[in-house]
Amino acid sequence: MLALLDAWLLAPFDYGFMRRALVAGLALSLAAPPLGVFLMLRGMSLIGDAMAHAILPGVALGFLLAGFSLPAMSLGGVLSGLLVAMLAGGVSQMTGHREDSAMASFFLISLAAGVMLVSLGGSSVDLTHVLFGSVLAVDSTALLLIAAISSVIVVTLATIFRALVVESLDPLFLRGQGVHASLVHGIFLGLLVLNLTAGFQTLGTLMAVGLMMLPATTARFWSQRLEGLIGIGIGIGMAANVCGLLLSYHLSIPSGPAIILFAGVGYLASALFGRHHSLTARLRRRAAPLGAPEPH
């Protein structure tokens, strides 16, 4: 039994590429779900998807200029993501249109430009790599970059945490205190771009957002507190990474989709059996009688 467990759970990590993939996935799982929780609570769940497309032209340009160089592609991704976020914000302020409509327009332009750029300079294999990543091809440089970006995100998020909470709940209160809500919002979007850039190497530009949103939306079925949502989201992200990698190793299936699908299974199971708002929670819901003590 122990030998079987060892062969299933531990032996795969004897390989360096599996260990690097695991550490990269765990680092991303620390940074991505908290961002996803705030996106979800601010009603911006699809903005993550839009931003994922926004980094594509920069990644493609980096690839065209320097080949498969992660630093060059990451730098391109960050610049292009920030540019699109600023352009969308600028157009929205200038025209009075909602930011999501400007963002939707720009992400479609970005997607088309990115695919065009990759096609100009590479093959369909390259395009697949950029769009869907390759977690098992993470080398030491990529790992360092992912770990550094994740650390920056966690530290920055901790620094602006209260401002972000107040801005999400009651932006006017924050503005009244002389803090520009747009500054907090801008930093938050910047972190989003950084995280997606870190994630594209392992999961690809399109699926990196999965590690951000699925743990967050799944956590909603298990906690009604912000700290709970973040903690559970991180746990789900990490579990999906470990399980997805193991499944990918044993069944010889692509690792990125395996990780995201695992998180997806967690979401569906939680929607059925979660503690709050799930199907079973609705079925067993009973109102407490009048005068009963408040649940803490």
Added chain:
Amino acid sequence: MATPTEGPRLQLDDLQLAQGNRTVLQHVDGAFRDGAITALVGANGTGKSTLIQGIMGLLKPVAGRVRCRVSKERRAWLPQQLALDLTFPMSVEELVMTGSWPSHGALKGYCAAHYRRGREVMARLGISHLAHRPLGELSGGQRQRALIGRTLMQEAELLLLDEPFANVDAETVDVLTTVLRDMADSGATLIVVLHDTEQLARLADEVVVLSHGHAHWTSTEAVLKGHGPASPVAPMSLGLSGVSAC
């Protein structure tokens, strides 16, 4: 916004405010009394919210200036309830505690003294039993009490309230009236947008009437009797409603 060292906490000097290209208020001159409750009255569209935005520094004056001696941390603005995102997972206690955030800093956690003060504030407002309840599950009155609790935590010296009694129950009106009066008695400057003559009679020490782009300082009695300082004004023309004018 200038911060003089003496005189009343809040003074407006020949203030002109605009929304876009449209001037909403002009030549607004006057001081708000410290330790008193000033009601801001006027029909819809006369510039009550614009004036509040100007005082809070959210709207840059076209001309003139707002002189305010109160630091940003001690200014509180309670807009109408709908500005709050009720789906955000936050309990009453957590909302009340955010009041200490502006002066407390961004990184430090709350200590026992903060929580003790938070519990005192909730007890004063009669919402201790709701401490752990999510904001989305509160009634309008309970939510308004929690929001006032946040300003109490903030130890606000300047408090601006936009229709604080809209859609709240009579008991909450009583509790909030007492708390707001206590705040004024302890020296805070309160400015309250009101639409109800009964509440005006009960709460206001003085009144600022907004009409035709101008502001007039007057007494509560004069407004209730329908006599403004510049022109006779009937309560209904100020957007005031209510069964009696005392």
